[in-house]
Amino acid sequence: MVVTASRLRAVGGVGLGLAGLAVLLLLRLATADQPVESVPAPVMDGLTLALSVLIESLPFIVLGITLSVIVQLWIPQKWLFRILPANRFGRRFVISLLGMFLPVCECGNVPLARGLVARGYSVSDSMTFLLAAPIINPVTIITTHQAFGFDDGILVARILGAIVIANVLGWVFALHPNPETLLTTRFAAQCAVGPSVASSSRMQRSTDMFLREATVLMPALIVGSLVAGAIQVIVQRDTLVALGQDPLLSVLAMMLLAFVISICANVDSFFILPFADTFLPGSILAFLLLGPIVDIKMLALLKTTYRNSTLVRLTLLTVLITAAVGTAVNLVA
Amino acid sequence: MWRKFTTWRGPIFIAVISAMVLWLYFSGQLSLYIHPRYHLFTAVMSMIAVIAVLWGVGYASQPNAAKASASGDGAEHDHDHEDELPAGRWSMAALVGSSVLGVATIAALVLLPPATLGSVTVENRAINQSGLGDTAASLEAARQGDDASFAAFTVREWAGILRQTSDPAFFRGKPVEVIGFVAEDPENGDVFYLTRFVVSCCSVDAQPVGIPISLPDWESEWAAETWVRVTGEFVVNPNLEENHPLVVRPQSIEPTEQPREPYLF
Numbered sequence: 001m002v003v004t005a006s007r008l009r010a011v012g013g014v015g016l017g018l019a020g021l022a023v024l025l026l027l028r029l030a031t032a033d034q035p036v037e038s039v040p041a042p043v044m045d046g047l048t049l050a051l052s053v054l055i056e057s058l059p060f061i062v063l064g065i066t067l068s069v070i071v072q073l074w075i076p077q078k079w080l081f082r083i084l085p086a087n088r089f090g091r092r093f094v095i096s097l098l099g100m101f102l103p104v105c106e107c108g109n110v111p112l113a114r115g116l117v118a119r120g121y122s123v124s125d126s127m128t129f130l131l132a133a134p135i136i137n138p139v140t141i142i143t144t145h146q147a148f149g150f151d152d153g154i155l156v157a158r159i160l161g162a163i164v165i166a167n168v169l170g171w172v173f174a175l176h177p178n179p180e181t182l183l184t185t186r187f188a189a190q191c192a193v194g195p196s197v198a199s200s201s202r203m204q205r206s207t208d209m210f211l212r213e214a215t216v217l218m219p220a221l222i223v224g225s226l227v228a229g230a231i232q233v234i235v236q237r238d239t240l241v242a243l244g245q246d247p248l249l250s251v252l253a254m255m256l257l258a259f260v261i262s263i264c265a266n267v268d269s270f271f272i273l274p275f276a277d278t279f280l281p282g283s284i285l286a287f288l289l290l291g292p293i294v295d296i297k298m299l300a301l302l303k304t305t306y307r308n309s310t311l312v313r314l315t316l317l318t319v320l321i322t323a324a325v326g327t328a329v330n331l332v333a
Numbered sequence: 334m335w336r337k338f339t340t341w342r343g344p345i346f347i348a349v350i351s352a353m354v355l356w357l358y359f360s361g362q363l364s365l366y367i368h369p370r371y372h373l374f375t376a377v378m379s380m381i382a383v384i385a386v387l388w389g390v391g392y393a394s395q396p397n398a399a400k401a402s403a404s405g406d407g408a409e410h411d412h413d414h415e416d417e418l419p420a421g422r423w424s425m426a427a428l429v430g431s432s433v434l435g436v437a438t439i440a441a442l443v444l445l446p447p448a449t450l451g452s453v454t455v456e457n458r459a460i461n462q463s464g465l466g467d468t469a470a471s472l473e474a475a476r477q478g479d480d481a482s483f484a485a486f487t488v489r490e491w492a493g494i495l496r497q498t499s500d501p502a503f504f505r506g507k508p509v510e511v512i513g514f515v516a517e518d519p520e521n522g523d524v525f526y527l528t529r530f531v532v533s534c535c536s537v538d539a540q541p542v543g544i545p546i547s548l549p550d551w552e553s554e555w556a557a558e559t560w561v562r563v564t565g566e567f568v569v570n571p572n573l574e575e576n577h578p579l580v581v582r583p584q585s586i587e588p589t590e591q592p593r594e595p596y597l598f
Binding site: 200273 | 339340341342343344346347348349350351352353354356357360363365366367368371374375377378379381382383385386387388389390391392393394395430431432434435438441442443444445446448449450451452453454457459462463464465531533534535536537538540
C-alpha cells in the first residue's frame with residue numbers, strides 16, 4: 001500500500017515536470033514566428049553566438065556527467081587503479097592516455113575529473129587527465145586528422161604537445177604540500193565524504209549524482225557561454241587575424257582567439273582549418289593546444305572545482321608552454 | 334525553499350535547455366546554431382538529460398526521499414546543500430547573477446525566434462578572409478562548367494573563383510544566379526556584398542563570404558540583411574577607383590525568402 005502511494009507520488013512528480021516542459025514548449029511554438037525588431041542587432045548576434053557555444057557544448061556536458069556517474073558508481077574502484085604503474089611519472093603518463101577510452105571533450109571532462117578525484121585519484125593525477133584527455137581521445141584525434149591529415153605534422157604535434165603540457169602541469173601541482181587546498185572548499189568537502197553507501201538503489205544514486213553535477217556545472221556553462229558570445233561581438237575578429245604572419249604575434253593572436261572562442265576540442269579542428277592558409281603552423285598548433293585547456297567557458301567550469309589561485313597558475317603555465325611550443329614550431333617550419 | 338532552489342536550478346536549466354534543443358532539432362532549425370553533422374548526437378544527449386532530470390524529479394517526489402536523505406547518500410547530499418547556501422556577499426552575488434543569466438538564457442530560448450547571424454558579425458569578421466573552400470577546384474569546375482553547374486554555384490564558389498582569377502574574359506558567358514543577403518562593403522560605395530555565412534562547426538565560427546554587386550546608391554533600394562536573388566554576369570568594375578577589379582553587373586535583383594538553411598556548410 002505504501003509502495004503504491006509512493007509510486008503514485010513519483011508519477012505525479014514526473015507528470016508535473018512533463019507539464020512544465022509542455023507549457024514551455026507551447027510558449028515556444030506560439031512565439032516561434034514573432035518578429036524581433038525590438039532587440040538591437042548586436043544583442044541578437046551576441047545571443048546567437050552565445051547560444052551556439054551553449055548548444056555545441058551541452059551534449060558533451062551530458063556525456064561527461066553520464067560517464068562520471070558510470071566511473072563513480074558502476075565501475076569497480078580497483079579497475080581505476082589496477083592499470084596504473086606505481087612510479088608516479090609512469091602513472092601520470094598512463095593517466096594522460098586514459099582519454100582514449102573516454103571520448104569526451106574538455107567540458108565533459110570536468111565532471112569526469114571530479115568523479116576521478118571523488119573516487120580517490122590525487123588532485124594532480126586528475127588534473128593530468130583533465131588536461132590531456134580532451135586531445136588524447138579518439139574523437140579529437142579523428143576530427144584533427146579529418147581536418148589536417150598529416151600535413152605540417154599538426155596532428156602529431158598536437159598529441160605530443162598535450163601529453164607534455166598535461167604531464168608537466170601534473171608534476172608541478174604534485175609538488176604542492178597540501179594538494180587538497182587546490183580545490184574549492186565545497187568540492188574538497190564533497191570528496192572527503194567519499195563514495196556513499198546508501199540504502200537507496202544504485203539507479204537512484206546515479207540520478208542524484210547526475211542532478212548534482214548539473215547543479216554545479218550548468219550555471220557555469222551558461223555564464224561562460226554568454227561571456228564568450230558577448231566578447232565575440234566586441235572583439236574585432238579581423239584585427240586578430242591581421243597578425244597572421246609574425247612568428248610570435250600570430251601565436252599570441254591564435255591563443256587569444258582560442259580563449260575567446262571557447263569551442264570544444266572535439267570540433268575545434270574544423271573551426272581553425274580555414275585559418276590554416278593565412279596562419280603559420282605553430283600558431284594553428286597553439287590554438288589547438290590552448291583551447292582545450294584554457295578558455296572563457298572552461299575557466300567558468302573549472303571554477304566549480306579549483307580555487308582561483310590554482311586556475312591562475314594553471315592558466316599561466318599552459319599559456320607559457322603553448323607559446324613556447326608554437327613559436328618554436330613557427331621558427332623551425 | 335532556498336535549498337530547493339539551489340538544488341534544482343541546475344537540473345531545471347539542463348532539462349529546459351535540452352527540451353528547447355530538441356524542439357530546434359525536430360523543427361529543423363538546429364543548423365542555425367551547429368553543423369548538421371552534430372545534430373543527431375546533440376538530440377540524443379538532450380533526450381538523456383531530459384529523461385535523467387524527470388527521473389530525478391520522480392525519486393525526489395517519493396515520500397521516503399526525505400527519509401533516505403537522512404542517511405547514507407542523502408547525508409552527503411544534505412551536507413552539500415548546506416555548503417551551497419551563500420556564505421558571503423560575493424557568493425550571494427554570484428548565485429543571484431548566474432541564476433538571472435540562466436533564466437535570461439532560457440527566456441531567450443523560449444521566447445525569441447531562432448535567428449541567423451547578421452551584419453554586425455559581417456562587420457566584425459572581414460568578408461572572404463577564409464571559408465572559401467577549395468578555390469582551385471571551383472576554378473576548374475567553372476572552366477569546364479555548363480549552365481547547370483553555374484546554376485549550382487553559391488556565392489562561396491564565385492568568391493573562390495574571383496580569388497583565383499580577375500581576367501574578365503574568363504567570366505564572359507558564365508551566368509551568375511545566386512542568393513544571399515545584402516551587406517555593406519565598408520571600402521567601396523558603389524557596390525554591396527551579396528553574402529552568406531560559411532559554418533564549419535557551429536555559428537561561432539561563421540565566416541562571411543560574398544561577391545561584389547555593382548549598384549550605385551544601393552542603400553536607397555535595399556536595406557542591409559535583406560535576402561535577395563541576383564542574376565547577372567561578372568564585368569570590369571566601371572568605377573576604377575574601387576578595389577574590386579571585377580563586379581557583378583546585375584540583370585535582376587529580387588527579394589527572396591531566407592533559405593531554410595541560411596548557412597553554407
